Amino acid sequence: LRSFFRDRNAQSIYYADSNDDGSTWSVPKVTSLPNNDAGIESYTLKNGAVLMTFNNLNGTQQPRSPLTIALSYDNGLTWPYQRNIQIHADDNTTYIGEYSYPSLLQTSWTAADDNDIHLVYTYDRQTIKYVRFNEKWIR
Template identity: 75%
Template sequence: AFDRNRIISTWKNDGVIFPCYNTSTNSGYSFILRSNFINSTWTRTDIPMTTNLVQPSIVRLNNSSQLRVFFRDRNAISIYYADSYDDGLTWTMVKPMSLPNNNAGIEAYRLKTGALIIAFNNHNGTHQPRSPLTIALSYDNGITWPYKRDIQIHDDDNDTLIGEYSYPSLLQSFWSGSDDNDIHLVYTYDRKTIKYVRFNEKWIKSIIS
């Protein structure tokens, strides 16, 4: 089993929810490990029908026990998601999203405003470069994503670059008293180094896709 994205606290702050995936088969599948600090136990919860859906990225919705998890698609068609209404104990069937996926890693994150942000490569197909690296914003818990902006676009005229901008990780300062509302993004830059970018919601929304 592997972990690609961040863990989150349980709703009652008595444990953590650990999104995992298994690649013992060629296709892979995802599941959740849920801890309980009180009795030091771990419980595994399977997410239905996640064959070929891996590297889950989990967010909490509406300051409640509702969770949404997003998946990388090994079939390179679209990002998929599933919901939990009981803090990860049970999960709905997975559904495809309108956002594409090219069998590359993604990450979703819930901002201080309640908006969801997701970083992904904005096209599908397995034999395409992992470019552009794009961010998208949703204000309805991931139903629609009206704001998108490219962070990194491959320069076709530069033969020294292969167009590999992948495995994004997002973060916003989580301290309640912090006035830092910037969003921080790091990602693999052309399989040579790690690149860091900082921006805010207003900048993303300055271009309507």
């Protein structure tokens, strides 16, 4: 069992492992992904790959942009595939908004078994935005 989390130092995303269903945890270890003390979301896909959605900046940078998704095939030890979900406002201005508090889900209830990935997040603290994509899009 692996848990990913942020820390109050706002520099990196960390992880810890448990071999007893969460009763005890390893000492936290740092990942290569930055964190600015904003919410993150990890999700294990049906094929075992791990997704991480996060703001791709550390605590010295503001605002909460870009919102990035990363893909790992080694349980989060490395994140070779990363793609920005949102950088600027939708009106294509240079305004950099705040995109945060992501939530992920993978579906497979259709006859085609699409395995699409669904992401929702706050859009500039005004509304919720929804994005749908697949694993190939991240790569």
